[in-house]
Amino acid sequence: MLQQNPLVELKHVEQIYGSGARRFTAVQDVNLTIQEGEFVALLGPSGCGKSTLLRIITGLQKPDSGVVLYRGQPLQGVNPHATIVFQTFALFPWLTVLENVELALKARGVPEKERVRIAIDLLDRVGLDGFENAYPRELSGGMRQKVGFARAMAVEPELLCLDEPFSALDPLSAESLRGELMELWTSNAIPTRAILMVSHNIEEAIFMADRIVVMDKDPGRIISVLEVGLPHPRQTRSPQFQAKVDLVYSILAGQTQPEAVEFGSAPGEPGRTRALPQVQINDLTGLLEHLDEIPGDRTDIYRLVDELGMDSDHLLLLIETAELLGFARIDKGDIMLTALGETFAEASILARKEIFATRIRRLPLFRWLLGMLQASERQSLRGEVVRMALELEFPPEEAERQLNTIIHWGRYAELLSYDDDTETIYLESAVPVAA
Ligand code: ADP
Numbered sequence: 001m002l003q004q005n006p007l008v009e010l011k012h013v014e015q016i017y018g019s020g021a022r023r024f025t026a027v028q029d030v031n032l033t034i035q036e037g038e039f040v041a042l043l044g045p046s047g048c049g050k051s052t053l054l055r056i057i058t059g060l061q062k063p064d065s066g067v068v069l070y071r072g073q074p075l076q077g078v079n080p081h082a083t084i085v086f087q088t089f090a091l092f093p094w095l096t097v098l099e100n101v102e103l104a105l106k107a108r109g110v111p112e113k114e115r116v117r118i119a120i121d122l123l124d125r126v127g128l129d130g131f132e133n134a135y136p137r138e139l140s141g142g143m144r145q146k147v148g149f150a151r152a153m154a155v156e157p158e159l160l161c162l163d164e165p166f167s168a169l170d171p172l173s174a175e176s177l178r179g180e181l182m183e184l185w186t187s188n189a190i191p192t193r194a195i196l197m198v199s200h201n202i203e204e205a206i207f208m209a210d211r212i213v214v215m216d217k218d219p220g221r222i223i224s225v226l227e228v229g230l231p232h233p234r235q236t237r238s239p240q241f242q243a244k245v246d247l248v249y250s251i252l253a254g255q256t257q258p259e260a261v262e263f264g265s266a267p268g269e270p271g272r273t274r275a276l277p278q279v280q281i282n283d284l285t286g287l288l289e290h291l292d293e294i295p296g297d298r299t300d301i302y303r304l305v306d307e308l309g310m311d312s313d314h315l316l317l318l319i320e321t322a323e324l325l326g327f328a329r330i331d332k333g334d335i336m337l338t339a340l341g342e343t344f345a346e347a348s349i350l351a352r353k354e355i356f357a358t359r360i361r362r363l364p365l366f367r368w369l370l371g372m373l374q375a376s377e378r379q380s381l382r383g384e385v386v387r388m389a390l391e392l393e394f395p396p397e398e399a400e401r402q403l404n405t406i407i408h409w410g411r412y413a414e415l416l417s418y419d420d421d422t423e424t425i426y427l428e429s430a431v432p433v434a435a
Pocket residue numbers: 017018026044045046047048049050051052053220
């Protein structure tokens with residue numbers, strides 16, 4: 001479906017905001033071409049200029065320097081062929097669902113009879129059959145977003161821009177709406193020629209996009225571009241999919257030390273088995289959220305002791321965990337979140353669990369345990385068995401603590417489940433259904 005037919009071209013695009021001492025480069029030297037037929041995802045920490053780029057591409061804003069071409073022509077003013085869908089879609093509260101969608105058709109000059117038919121069809125496609133005469137206030141957030149999508153489709157934009165369109169939705173609505181959009185897009189049921197989506201959700205971007213553009217901030221710029229290159233519908237559990245996920249995470253995480261040094265080795269392998277820091281996920285999340293809220297990107301570690309009201313031993317354990325998982329980097333007594341750490345801090349609960357799962361799957365202790373569970377009958381092991389294996393690596397009390405941490409982290413990540421009655425660890429996919 002991909003032709004070499006540039007729809008949008010950005011050349012050396014730069015955006016400066018503020019003035020005087022507060023002048024800063026929000027977007028620096030961005031070069032990006034979106035081909036006809038392409039679905040491009042933009043990933044990166046908040047503040048790296050993603051929304052700015054969307055506004056520049058749709059002509060809502062003119063960059064300070066650089067060139068924006070649409071179908072080879074310099075863009076003048078607002079691009080009439082482009083539409084943006086935002087995180088929460090503004091609907092007219094005094095109009096019904098149907099009227100909200102019809103309005104977009106009216107603006108395009110579609111005759112009245114046609115309008116009703118098309119609007120009903122669009123609402124049906126996004127799963128709102130039966131809600132045509134409801135008012136926005138009667139709908140859940142997820143359903144309102146669906147109306148927003150139907151309205152965006154009614155505009156039939158050549159270029160559809162999406163700014164975190166699924167992040168305000170509950171997981172089920174997000175999943176179904178993603179599916180609907182992919183269905184419309186891959187079956188060519190809409191005249192849209194290209195999609196550009198800003199996302200905070202790495203799996204979502206890899207699930208949907210042909211190409212992923214990764215940005216970083218200070219200054220906002222593109223640091224990596226990768227092709228996904230997997231056929232639709234994508235199998236999120238496939239090794240090829242997971243390999244792409246892993247690659248994007250490693251770009252966003254950066255590296256404090258080479259991973260092999262940080263991680264140590266698995267039980268039974270030569271080398272030291274690294275003990276997991278004894279940390280509760282809630283505490284780790286608290287630290288990352290706190291760091292995300294502090295202005296500026298470096299923080300003195302000693303200041304955090306007061307700010308968070310915790311003792312320094314505990315704080316250092318949390319920092320060690322954040323570093324081990326690629327969420328933070330330490331430099332000369334300062335801590336800074338990595339792009340992945342920021343993504344985590346700002347993600348929904350579900351997306352956080354996915355990020356966490358992807359990271360701990362790389363840790364040798366988890367690799368080792370998940371491998372043993374997969375190889376065992378019924379994909380389960382008695383806790384006792386695992387504890388004994390750990391005692392070959394650690395003193396008995398430490399082995400016990402390691403086991404508890406593994407279960408706690410593994411449960412949070414939804415990789416493992418643990419039956420307290422039978423003291424058995426299961427692979428999450430292998431949990432027996434209660435009778
Ligand atoms: P993202 O969408 O990646 O979070 P934005 O494009 O919204 O990033 O913002 C990039 C940076 O520019 C941020 O530091 C933001 O605070 C700043 N910014 C965005 N819009 C304006 C504006 N109109 N005036 C001044 N600063 C702005």
